Amino acid sequence: MNHYWFEYRPYDRPFKQPLHTHHGWWSNRQGIILRLTSANGQVGWGEIAPIAWFGTETLAQALAFCRSLPSKLAAAAIEHIPASLPACRFGFESALEMMQISTTSITFASPSPHQLGAVHNSYLLPTGEAALHAWQPLVTAGVNTFKWKIGVANLEDELQIFNHLMQKLPADVRLRLDANGGLDYYQAYQWLQTCDRLSGHTATVEFLEQPLSKHQLKEMLQLAERVQTPIALDESVATFEQLEACYTQGWRGMFVIKPALIGSPQQLRNFCQQYCLDLVWSSALETPIAQYFIQHVLIPSIPVVQHRAIGFGVDQWFNDAWTTEGNFEQLWQSLSLTGTIE
Ligand SMILES: O=C(O)CCC(=O)c1ccccc1C(=O)O
Ligand SMILES: [Mg+2]
Known part of the structure; x- marks a missing residue:
């Protein structure tokens, strides 16, 4: 044995x-x-x-x-x-x-500022108004993809900050919005319509992530038909069984995958080799140990359908021995x- x-x-x-x-x-x-x-x-x-x-x-x-x-x-x-x-x-x-x-x-180490743009990473901005300035040093360092959390404050306030942010961001920036399932149908529709209206004039909205709760796949399928801005599932596909279920129920939009949470890496590999999924790899704020496996072993073993930045620009959230060499x-x-x- x-x-x-x-x-x-x-x-x-x-x-x-x-x-x-x-x-x-x-x-x-x-x-x-x-x-x-x-x-x-x-x-x-x-x-x-x-x-x-x-x-x-x-x-x-x-x-x-x-x-x-x-x-x-x-x-x-x-x-x-x-x-x-x-x-x-x-x-x-x-x-x-x-x-x-x-x-x-x-050995691992957080990238030094001049290396930031070299890896095609999406960086998580602070929530709320703090985002309006936080992107600047990162763009200077070469970053062009960001994620911003929404569904936290009230709709009108957030839409207003979003408007400002879209006006300020350089035209080649891609912004991901993540509601963590915190919107209702009407609010999600308003967000998506606003994205449709603003996206592409200055910065681009790459997608709206998990607008509704994981129990509302039908509603998200419906929303996706009504707007241009893509919707990405995240909490809906937290585990492998949920990923399979959403695919079976007809979701062919984007899938945010957090390998550290999903279960068996081999099961994920098999599934992704069989079906062509539009994937966005995402950190679960794990340490360099899971990060190393995900970025250097798992991701390279899965075929790419659409090149997208990986959501591992999260080092700036920590300040301990694990982020230094x-x-x-x-x-x-x-x-x-x-x-x-x-
Ligand atoms: O995906 C990213 O770009 C960053 C990671 C992230 O947002 C996240 C990190 C930990 C837990 C949940 C989430 C999320 O996507 O909701
Ligand atoms: Mg998310």
Whole structure:
């Protein structure tokens, strides 16, 4: 029988400034780092980074799952992680895939300002009026795609800030709007009509992300027929089973995929190789461990239908050891041992 030595350590990273979404204020990113070691000493790093409000298991459920596993872990146990624990599935399966890669020489570092534009990344702007100025240094550094959260304040105020933002942004900028399911049908229609009217005169609105709740796919299918501005599903396709269901129910628009939340990377790969989906890769604000797997292993293995910026411009939300130069072993050492002692 194939076994791995299994260790895990929880992490808790404060955001530099709290992130405001339709679901409220978010101030800390918490998750679990996994370390699997094979009989011949190869190490596979993995990360469980659940977001319960987004539709995954809770951190407590993920921790309980890790605690329930023996430290000498059978390979079969990883194959049988239930679909109800999608972030755990991702963490363990990606750790197994990472074991095939020699990670000792990998170092990571946030890009220096002059490198920012080199990777085609979308950058998350602060919510509300703060966006009106936050884009400027990033554009100077070469960034041309941004995401801005909406569905947080009242409609008229937000539309007014949006108007200002569209007037200020350079013409070659693409702006993504993310409502996190916080609009009703009428509000979403108003947003989309406004986007249709403003987009392309100065900056372009690339898409409106998850205008309605994940239970309103029919309404989003209807909205998509009434406007030009594309709609992208996000919360509706948080897990693999939801992605399959939305595709089956006829969604052929854009899909925002957060691999760290969706479940099995192999299942996602198979699905994307079979059907041509218009994908937007998106960060779940995970650490460089899941980020490395997603950007250097998973994304390159999936065919591109439409080139789009990846939503991993999120480093500016953190200000800790994980965003400065380091390697996986150093990050691991910086975490407390509570996860393995408990
Ligand atoms: O997708 C991006 O560009 C940035 C990541 C992002 O917006 C996000 C990050 C964590 C949790 C939810 C979301 C979201 O898209 O709603
Ligand atoms: Mg989103």
